[in-house]
Amino acid sequence: METFTLTLTIVCLVFGVLQIILFFKVWSMTNNVEDIKVIYEKQNSEVLALLKTIALELKEARLRNNKGGKSGAKAVAATEIKKESTPVQPPKKERPAIDRNSEEYRRNIKKWNVLKSRGYIEQAVREYMKYTGAEQGEATGFINNLQ
16 A cells, blocks of 8 residues: 555556646746737838828829829829739740650650549649649649550
8 A cells, every 4th residue: 555655646646746837838928929929010010101101102192193184194094004914924934855766765755655544634734744844734634644
């Protein structure tokens, strides 16, 4: 009976010490959260100040356009709408030169064909796009036409 009491006392002491250690670790974590909150609030206030300056500049620009007459403002608005409506196309990437008679190309064709036959068409398309630099539609069409 004494050994049981001694064992239980040791376990309780270890458990108590671990509880105290855990308490101080959680306390230090709350201090870290407060530091993060201060940094976030500082960045947030900088962003708000930047947004206010942008809004003031836009307001001043609008006032300058109104002083020039309504036709000037309409012309500016029309050109802005026209600029926004024209789609921006990224420059086309240069494709690597592919030797269709090389052993590597033949191995890849076999691999893509196996992937397609096993139902991994998306993976085959991704690998073809990576190998050739082709666009999604072209790669999908190529993989689907494999025999």
